[in-house]
Amino acid sequence: MLFADDAALVSHTNDGLQRLMDHFAGACKEFALTISIKKTEVMTQDAPIPPTISINDSRLETVDNFRYLGSIISSNVSLDAEINARIGNAAAVMSKLQKRVWENKNLTLNTKMKVYQACVLSTLLYGSKTWTTHAKQEKKLNVFHMRCLCKILGITWEDKVTNSEVLSKAKLSTIFAMLSERRLRWLVHVHRMEEGRIPKDLLYGQLECGSRPRGRPHLRYRDSCKRDLQSANININSWEDLASQRSAWRVALKSGINRAEEDRCKKQASKREKRKAFVSPPDTTFICDTCTKDCHSRIGLYSHCRSCSLAARRNPSSSVMDGGQ
Incomplete structure (x- = not known):
């Protein structure tokens, strides 16, 4: 794969990628456009030898991570770098609004929550509708989310306030519910696309050849969507029929996400009660x-x-x- 500021070229072979690069460079030359060598990089996946791609006798650098359209793409298909960057950017936004918003006594709590959703959450969950997250990554995002809410509400660990009470005061849901809702909305949006669109071909496409290596396979986007559908109590086999009815899908999605959030809070409360009731002999x-x-x-x-x-x-x-x- 070859990434530039606003273009991406993908090929399975070194020669194929070089031909694409030559055609791209020729097209840019026809329109009097200049390709920046410093901003154009090559990224490989499972390649035994790094490729040698050049533009006008200038060899391009091979990297493991590249920021493309605001998101970090990794060669190992991991979201750790992207999530760390999202948390860092959201933390910077939180610090910039500390004195003007969070510590401003003239603003109501409802106004602060609206600013938090518009500025901090939008930065934290940018592009999350296409994320394939693991439980550890979702927990990391939720920990940052709860820390921000406690900071806005003025709650410290000494107050011994549970996460459920914090969310109730802020009138917000957990990151788990937000990620599930965004993924399922994007899933239905892709399902309604016309045939031949690249996102729909990637979602429903199957490999013609090849074999799966030994060991546990990578988590796929379809696996995350199935997990979200199950948590929202939506039938995996008939969700497409439900998605064709917009009003029915909205009602089912909203009620399912709320029910899953309630079940999650009940499980946490049950664990907390068991932990408190435990007495050592x-x-x-x-x-x-x-x-x-x-x-x-x-x-x-x-x-x-x-x-x-x-x-x-x-x-x-x-x-x-x-x-x-």
């Missing part, structure tokens, strides 16, 4: 077997055992009592 001790240190709690013992066993492997000649001292 009175005769339970939390002493390390390696250095006999009293850690006073189960989580403290677990954390200490990891560091203590690592120190014992690094320095086996030391006495076992040194770790407790």
Whole structure:
């Protein structure tokens, strides 16, 4: 793949990509356009040897990440770089609006939430309708979302306010619900496209040849959409028929997302109650077997055992009592 500021060329071979580049350079020359060598880069996927693509005897640089139309595209098909960049940009917007909006007592909470949705959330979730996110990545986005809401509402960890109460005060949903809603809306939008459109061909296309390598395959966009449909209680086999009816689809999507959000909050509340109700037996001790240190709690013992066993492997000649001292 070859990326420029506003163009992308894709090919399966080095020679094919070079021919495309030559044709593109010739077309630019016909219209008196100049291709910037510094802004044009080459990115490969699973290529044993980096390709050698040149423009007018100037070799292009091969990179692993490239920012294309505001989004970061990685050679390993990972969203980690894109999500980190989105969080960084959203954090910068939050800091710029700190004094003028978040700390402004003349603005109501409703106004602050509108500004947060328009400026921060739009920056954080830019292009998220096409993301294929894992649970860890969604949790990372939701943690940043909750931290921003607590900052706007003036809530600290010492107040011991649950996430459900924070969302209720802000009248917003979690990032999980926002991502599901955006993905499903884009899914229906692509489904309604005419035949021959590139997004629809990619969504419904199948490979003619090739075999899947050993191991777990990469998460596909279709897999994420199936997961969202299941969480929204929408039939996977008949969602296309439902999508053809716009009003019925809007009602089903909204009610399904709200129901999934309620179930998620109930599960979190149930886990929190179980955690609070857990009481250690009175005769339970939390002493390390390696250095006999009293850690006073189960989580403290677990954390200490990891560091203590690592120190014992690094320095086996030391006495076992040194770790407790």
